[in-house]
Amino acid sequence: MTLIQVEQLCKVYGKQSSNRVLNGINFSVQLGEMVGIMGPSGSGKTTLLNQLSTIDKPTSGKIWFSEMELTQLSHKKRTDFRRRQLGFIFQDFQLLDTLTVSQNIIFPLVLQKVSATEQNQRLATVTEKLQLESLLDKKIYELSGGQAQRVAIARALIHQPTLVLADEPTGNLDAQSSQQVMKLLQELKQTEQTTLLLVTHDPVVASYCDRVIFLKDGIFHNELYANELQQAFFQNILNYLSLLGGNIE
Numbered sequence: 001m002t003l004i005q006v007e008q009l010c011k012v013y014g015k016q017s018s019n020r021v022l023n024g025i026n027f028s029v030q031l032g033e034m035v036g037i038m039g040p041s042g043s044g045k046t047t048l049l050n051q052l053s054t055i056d057k058p059t060s061g062k063i064w065f066s067e068m069e070l071t072q073l074s075h076k077k078r079t080d081f082r083r084r085q086l087g088f089i090f091q092d093f094q095l096l097d098t099l100t101v102s103q104n105i106i107f108p109l110v111l112q113k114v115s116a117t118e119q120n121q122r123l124a125t126v127t128e129k130l131q132l133e134s135l136l137d138k139k140i141y142e143l144s145g146g147q148a149q150r151v152a153i154a155r156a157l158i159h160q161p162t163l164v165l166a167d168e169p170t171g172n173l174d175a176q177s178s179q180q181v182m183k184l185l186q187e188l189k190q191t192e193q194t195t196l197l198l199v200t201h202d203p204v205v206a207s208y209c210d211r212v213i214f215l216k217d218g219i220f221h222n223e224l225y226a227n228e229l230q231q232a233f234f235q236n237i238l239n240y241l242s243l244l245g246g247n248i249e
């Protein structure tokens with residue numbers, strides 16, 4: 001089942017058409033799919049995520065989310081869409097340092113005015129899944145990078161979003177923690193049917209995805225499907241990146 005359908009998406013910053021950052025992008029994403037977005041620096045990856053999350057509005061084109069056309073939503077409906085349907089994971093975790101782990105995780109439910117009983121039930125479920133039980137009373141500054149990102153993932157998932165958007169989710173992690181985070185996201189995708197779109201520069205991280213989309217100069221350049229063993233998919237991604245050129249660091 002198709003969850004997202006992007007049609008002729010264009011984004012121009014400012015008034016000059018030479019500032020065209022996304023140029024007629026078309027693709028779709030299936031429910032439960034994990035899709036990596038790669039491309040050289042400045043190719044429009046974050047801009048694309050910002051349009052999908054409705055944080056920014058495209059200059060032209062359409063984004064369908066199931067039956068809903070996102071670019072036409074009112075301000076209130078966009079806020080509602082973000083709160084209910086989306087989870088976000090960022091490179092720098094974006095956790096609230098002065099709050100405890102559990103306060104951070106339940107934050108989206110507080111915004112949604114979910115009852116305390118339900119908050120506690122959901123907290124218990126998500127912390128068990130992410131093995132965070134022993135960390136619940138700690139402050140964020142007491143955590144390692146890998147632990148902080150697991151907390152951020154728990155926060156992104158606690159309201160059971162349909163779609164999780166991640167911008168360089170492993171960018172601040174060492175290789176081992178990166179792979180742990182990716183294995184976790186893969187498991188969650190399988191158990192919860194969560195759809196994931198993640199921007200990454202790291203071909204190892206991308207090799208955990210079902211498909212990788214490559215952007216260059218705001219254009220959809222190509223896509224590769226993981227039809228083979230992970231190591232072979234990783235090699236294919238690496239080969240494609242060198243073909244694509246540009247600065248991928």
Ligand SMILES: Nc1ncnc2c1ncn2[C@@H]1O[C@H](COP(=O)(O)OP(=O)(O)OP(=O)(O)O)[C@@H](O)[C@H]1O
Nearest residue numbers: 013014019021039040041042043044045046047048
């Ligand atoms: N708010 C903005 N106003 C004007 N130009 C912008 C704005 N945001 C991004 N850009 C420009 O759009 C282009 C694409 O930026 P974007 O951040 O989407 O690229 P990216 O592929 O995510 O890059 P990176 O891998 O370096 O994070 C860049 O040239 C950037 O300078």
